Amino acid sequence: MRNNSTIFHAPLIAVMSLSMLLAPGARAEGNRAASLGGHAAELEQVKRGYEIVPSGVQLNLAGKNRVLVGLGSYIVNTVGCNDCHTHPSYLPGGDPFMGLPEMINFQQYMTGGRQFGPVTSANLTPDGTGKPAGLTRAEFIQTLRTGHNPNDPPGQILQVMPWPTIGKMTDRDLAAIYEYLSALPSLPDNPAPGP
Numbered sequence: 001m002r003n004n005s006t007i008f009h010a011p012l013i014a015v016m017s018l019s020m021l022l023a024p025g026a027r028a029e030g031n032r033a034a035s036l037g038g039h040a041a042e043l044e045q046v047k048r049g050y051e052i053v054p055s056g057v058q059l060n061l062a063g064k065n066r067v068l069v070g071l072g073s074y075i076v077n078t079v080g081c082n083d084c085h086t087h088p089s090y091l092p093g094g095d096p097f098m099g100l101p102e103m104i105n106f107q108q109y110m111t112g113g114r115q116f117g118p119v120t121s122a123n124l125t126p127d128g129t130g131k132p133a134g135l136t137r138a139e140f141i142q143t144l145r146t147g148h149n150p151n152d153p154p155g156q157i158l159q160v161m162p163w164p165t166i167g168k169m170t171d172r173d174l175a176a177i178y179e180y181l182s183a184l185p186s187l188p189d190n191p192a193p194g195p
């Protein structure tokens with residue numbers, strides 16, 4: 001099986017690396033791939049996204065785009081926002097690194113409070129008006145793209161937060177993250193921050 005699939009994929013890889021050398025060609029290849037299989041692949045991610053919403057987290061789907069919520073869950077819960085934005089990340093007895101069945105700390109899910117020296121991760125749950133981290137969608141996307149929250153003083157740049165990589169996602173992916181975070185329960189900032 002393994003050998004067969006290697007042989008089968010070899011010409012495909014050759015074609016792909018050739019088109020990578022030619023930037024516009026690579027872009028065309030991406031567009032073609034997206035139109036051929038993109039839709040089905042995304043639906044698979046949406047489905048998985050709903051499966052991996054941490055147990056105990058009640059989503060509020062009223063008025064939300066359900067495809068984007070599912071895609072956003074897929075991204076947020078596989079990329080690792082939880083590692084830094086939920087503190088502690090796991091419930092007592094639910095730390096997978098201790099060989100235990102995972103139980104994400106749903107009570108503080110995405111309420112921030114993890115300290116990195118002088119920097120503390122932000123509460124990403126919706127504020128009283130339903131805006132995650134208090135940001136409109138445009139502000140949210142701008143913050144992740146540039147590392148600068150337009151509500152912060154000029155020149156202030158998010159530290160520790162991996163915006164240089166996360167900010168390279170497509171507009172649709174960032175909008176999906178936003179839609180998912182909008183559907184989370186609104187919670188106060190983590191009352192017990194720590195490292």
Ligand code: HEC
Nearest residue numbers: 079080081084119120121122133149158159160161162166
């Ligand atoms: C390595 C740890 C880490 C990871 C992983 C991480 N963040 Fe952050 N994030 C932070 C920290 C720390 C801050 C606060 C930075 C500061 O105040 O300078 C922050 C800030 C933010 C902010 C700005 C909030 C505001 O009020 O300005 C947003 C939005 C955000 N993170 C979203 C995300 C999302 C979405 C993910 C996952 C896709 C993610 N973060 C993954 C550490 C992280």
